[in-house]
Amino acid sequence: MASRDTAGLGVGRAVAFVSPALLLIGVFLVFPALWTIYIGITDYALTGPSSVAPSVVGLDNFVEALDDALFTNALWLTVVFVLGSAVIGQNLLGFALAWLLRGARPALRRVVEGLVLLSWILPSVVVAYLWIAVLDRDGGTLGALLGSPGTAWLVEYPMASLVIFNTWRGTAFSMMLYGSALAAVPPSQLETARTVGASGWQTVRDVVFPHIRGHVLTNTLLISLWTANDFTPFLLTAGGPNHESETLPIFIYQQAIASGRLGYAAAISVLLLLVNLVVAALYLLLLRRRS
The missing domain is CATH 1.10.3720.10 (MetI-like)
Structure with missing residues (x-):
């Protein structure tokens, strides 16, 4: 591992350097994508009962x-x-x-x-x-x-x-x-x-x-x-x-x-x-x- 650390940062410092970028990617890309996938398998609606308590419908939306x-x-x-x-x-x-x-x-x-x-x-x-x-x-x-x-x-x-x-x-x-x-x-x-x-x-x-x-x-x-x-x-x-x-x-x-x-x-x-x-x-x- 040490032979690959050409910059001499160490694991802790390397993680600290990339963590802000990973945090931004997680908050603005990964989480919205996962949330969209979740909503896509529900009957979530803009108004009505499904806007408060949506039900999981599986792949019905995709089939439709x-x-x-x-x-x-x-x-x-x-x-x-x-x-x-x-x-x-x-x-x-x-x-x-x-x-x-x-x-x-x-x-x-x-x-x-x-x-x-x-x-x-x-x-x-x-x-x-x-x-x-x-x-x-x-x-x-x-x-x-x-x-x-x-x-x-x-x-x-x-x-x-x-x-x-x-x-x-x-x-x-x-x-x-x-x-x-x-x-x-x-x-x-x-x-x-x-x-x-x-x-x-x-x-x-x-x-x-x-x-x-x-x-x-x-x-x-x-x-x-x-x-x-x-x-x-x-x-x-x-x-x-x-x-x-x-x-x-x-x-x-x-x-x-x-x-x-x-x-x-x-x-x-x-x-x-x-x-x-x-x-x-x-x-x-x-x-x-x-x-």
Whole structure:
């Protein structure tokens, strides 16, 4: 044991150093997760007798969720939302911006990066209000630009609007991550590819991508998990119309607050947690294969 203690702290001091972090993890992560699992196996409700003395119902909430057409719809819409706005939208747009800004003038690069970053750091309520103003049916900016006033974008095309909105809002993280990754690509290899006449796509595929594959996996994992658990779409559509934009976080909120079924909502939260764990495990598997 002493030979492994390279810092010379000893067991007592080492435990003392990590105990605050372990305490925070236990209070804010482990305990809420365990409490959610417990509530998920009860009929806990927002009001009524079950709010005072909930009964244990076992796996009934989970079975009901898997048979619930609204849950299946919310799960499918969440997959569409994640694939459209995160895996495809933010990944591609973030990389494209990082790639194009490599050779830009410093002033132009700072302006573009600042504008993109601004959309990411603004409060969700402010961003949602701005996009409602853009997509408004009567006086919306988009309708005026396209010459088609009267189009209710958030009603007629709710998921498409949310995908575009989340792509615009979340691209900053991907752009910054890919910008740092591209800076580590050896310039000599890029110059060699340019000398032999490789096209831009060939350069990205054969020279750039092998160097940033790990960054792509990391970025895809993070933005996928963030998007799958994002509640901001509620501020734009509230899950409507007729559940057409009701992703899982919104569905959980509706079941917990609007319907008052806290136990059922907690069970769905556990299912969403399991999906997140599966995605994270898949990422770790791909990363291990890469290494």
